[in-house]
Amino acid sequence: MLERLIHSLETSPVMKRGEYNYFINPITDGVPLLEPALLREIGCAMVRNLDLAKIDKIVVCEAMGIHIGVAFSMMTDIPLVVVRKRPYDLPGEVAVHQATGYSKGELYLNGVAAGDRVVIIDDVCSTGGTLRALISAIEQVGAEIADICVVIGRGDADIGRPLKTLVRIEVSETQVRVVDTCL
Ligand SMILES: O=P(O)(O)OC[C@H]1O[C@H](OP(=O)(O)OP(=O)(O)O)[C@H](O)[C@@H]1O
Numbered sequence: 001m002l003e004r005l006i007h008s009l010e011t012s013p014v015m016k017r018g019e020y021n022y023f024i025n026p027i028t029d030g031v032p033l034l035e036p037a038l039l040r041e042i043g044c045a046m047v048r049n050l051d052l053a054k055i056d057k058i059v060v061c062e063a064m065g066i067h068i069g070v071a072f073s074m075m076t077d078i079p080l081v082v083v084r085k086r087p088y089d090l091p092g093e094v095a096v097h098q099a100t101g102y103s104k105g106e107l108y109l110n111g112v113a114a115g116d117r118v119v120i121i122d123d124v125c126s127t128g129g130t131l132r133a134l135i136s137a138i139e140q141v142g143a144e145i146a147d148i149c150v151v152i153g154r155g156d157a158d159i160g161r162p163l164k165t166l167v168r169i170e171v172s173e174t175q176v177r178v179v180d181t182c183l
């Protein structure tokens with residue numbers, strides 16, 4: 001299992017974003033092309049690694065968490081909340097600051113209420129800045145974080161909670177190496 005994901009990562013080009021070695025991959029960028037079989041492989045691996053009975057809602061972040069969340073939602077029938085990068089000013093909206101290795105911005109959470117049991121899903125955890133922002137937003141509304149799962153883990157960011165990763169990678173200036181898998 002995860003052969004497609006491992007192959008796509010180990011053939012990913014790497015570019016510089018400032019000082020940051022940024023790998024370009026279908027799952028993390030939608031570029032050059034996202035094969036349905038790769039998306040299915042990831043959805044199946046998430047189903048096998050998460051306790052579905054403990055999850056009321058799936059929370060993903062715009063943009064590159066969305067396709068993963070959609071695949072998981074359609075396989076599990078669990079509803080999906082997308083954290084957006086623009087405000088809607090709805091009652092109860094929570095705004096948090098996000099910083100990654102190459103960008104900064106605001107995130108806006110709607111659709112999660114106190115007592116909801118949520119899983120946070122994303123494409124990649126690198127500095128952990130995005131997951132820390134999502135955790136803070138969910139804690140502010142009083143929901144319970146049942147699990148956090150990303151497809152790809154790079155580095156050893158501390159997000160203050162257990163993190164499930166389908167694969168762990170190392171990124172040099174020229175290439176990606178898969179160093180661990182969940183299965
Ligand atoms: O662990 P971190 O350093 O926070 O990096 C991970 C985040 O970076 C990317 O999001 P980005 O904000 O670049 O936006 P995108 O999803 O629109 O590409 C990615 O989708 C993760 O959410």
Ligand code: HPA
Nearest residue numbers: 021022023024028124126
């Ligand atoms: O190197 C990366 N590639 C794609 N998406 C990312 N999000 C954080 N780091 C990366």
